[in-house]
Amino acid sequence: MLLADLFYPVNPLYLEFSVVLLGLALLVVEAFVPGCSKKALALIGVTGLLLILLATWLPWQPLDPSMASAHFYTWDALALFFKRFMIVMTILTMLMSLPFVPSIERSIPGEKSGSGVGEFFILPIFACASLMWLVSAVNFIMLFVSLECLSIVLYVAITYFRNDSKSLEAGTKYLILSALATGFLVYGIAWIFGTTGTMSINELSKAIAGLPLSSLTPLLFGIGLILVAFCFKIGAVPFQFWLPDVYQGAPTPITAFLSVASKAGGFVILLRLLEQLYTIPLLAKKMSVIVLALAVMTLLFGNLAAMAQSNMKRLLAYSSIAHTGYLLMAVVSIGAPLMGMAIQCYLAAYLLMTSLAFLVLLIVSQKLSNDELYSFQGLHQRSPFLACAMTIAMASLAGLPLTIGFIGKLFVFEVALQQRHYGLVVIGSISVVAGLYYYLKVVRAMYWQQPSEGAYPIVVSKKIGCLIGALAGGIVVLGIYPAPLFFLFK
């Protein structure tokens, strides 16, 4: 009884703070324990995050509404799912960084070799905490603060290889464009606050409903500015220019994190905002036109531009734009009963397949120290295992049946059909076909082309092999039997 009293109505804010504490503890250990192995550090971090992931299933209670923090922080099913999502992605990023250690050691200037490796594992933990705050944010201030916290981690992580001009270029581009997007966000928030007088996202529809019709113009202006900022974050056309360069220059595990976690965070906020705006019929009409246009542009641009890419990371960057397009297809259909599930399912699938693709890319490119498509040539002779895993990832990204990517696309198209967006479905189908071309281009390089001169067999260590096997297995098993996935959404 006493124990239950102590633990039962637990404040869910402890979740994020335990993530921050884990990061702090690792920082302290890294700094003050001499001769501490970086791998041990990473493993402590992963174990800690796993424990926190398990702790999300504890019976947390929503915050007491009388608490001041309850105005900022919500504890609903959407937030809970995406908190787990972020923790899983952070764990994957950290595990992915382990085979990446030689590259980090090579690229980081330091007085002694190996310095600066520890922080590479610690930074994603802080990014994870800010994303966990972000998906719970129901107030513009909270949104802004957690987004900035995330951005600062990402600036540092992207520029991590300071001696590499590509990483520097990526970091600078991301810094400037992200700061510009933040400027749009804050200006938009100011306009919305000015018209509605509320900072709360949850009470937005109530506040808008009480406004005179003439206030609609400034309100729409504010919403437009915020949309610009979020389109930048999720990489929707026409705000996608930064994406290929940043993805190419950033260290590969960070690229994977950026591509999955940061995008998912943007979508959660977009959903929360649009759900409020769609309750006002006048706004709903305007919003759906805008989101529809964004979805069409993103789908077409991402898929068509990806076809011409010969660099693997850039190809995955354009593919990431294309996937933003599919997700926007689901966002257009707000109001369909399965919409939330479609987005969650798609993002879960996206997490598995993108992580797998980046993990294989990381191992292959590390051996040849370049990430061009031709380094995949004849991979099937050099490492049948990696080639097979990459084929599964590509098949899933393309949305072929028997993979989880197919389930995700099925849901998205189903939701769009329910809301009678037939034109969008046609464009979506065209982009799926275009997608097949460039994903299968990778498969063709691996199986039908001869390895380039000097390419030798790649040996995958057992642990990494297990990780790759688990991801590939997850893609296939959940693709055939997706029921466990739906269990997660409840």
Next chain:
Amino acid sequence: MQLTLFWIFSLLMILFALGVVSLRSPISCALSLVGSFLALAALFVTLDAFFIGIIQVLVAAGAVMVLFLFIIMLLNLQAEERRPVKLSAMVGAGAIIFCFIKLLAEVIAASPLLSRPIPLLQETATNDIAMIGTTLFRSFNLPFQIIGVLLLVATVGVVLLSRRTLK
């Protein structure tokens, strides 16, 4: 009176901000930024937000910008070379800025905020420090904590990125 001051200081602020973007020498840019911050602080003071105004002068214009100037001088940065201006880029940027300002003007003209009388502030701002303190630590405690994490991460990042090269 207040309105006149508002226009004077806003114009000053915009002028200095333009200076930050268009001047070539890094030191003039930084000094223009200081000027812009000072004008902003003056705006806060005309709004009776004395504390924020003073903090703006002390922290943003004083501490941060002085540090900035030191760094610029230490690095001995030369004025940017005058590169030939690309016509297409200028036209594009001009068009975007023109569209944005036009849109903004239309929104402001259409907005009822101008015609609506704005109620005066309820509390007198005599004790605005206490007010800011309670707001920050009570109602806005959670975002405040997150800012703490943000600053920590920024510190770690600066240490990481400024590490000396092994050669």
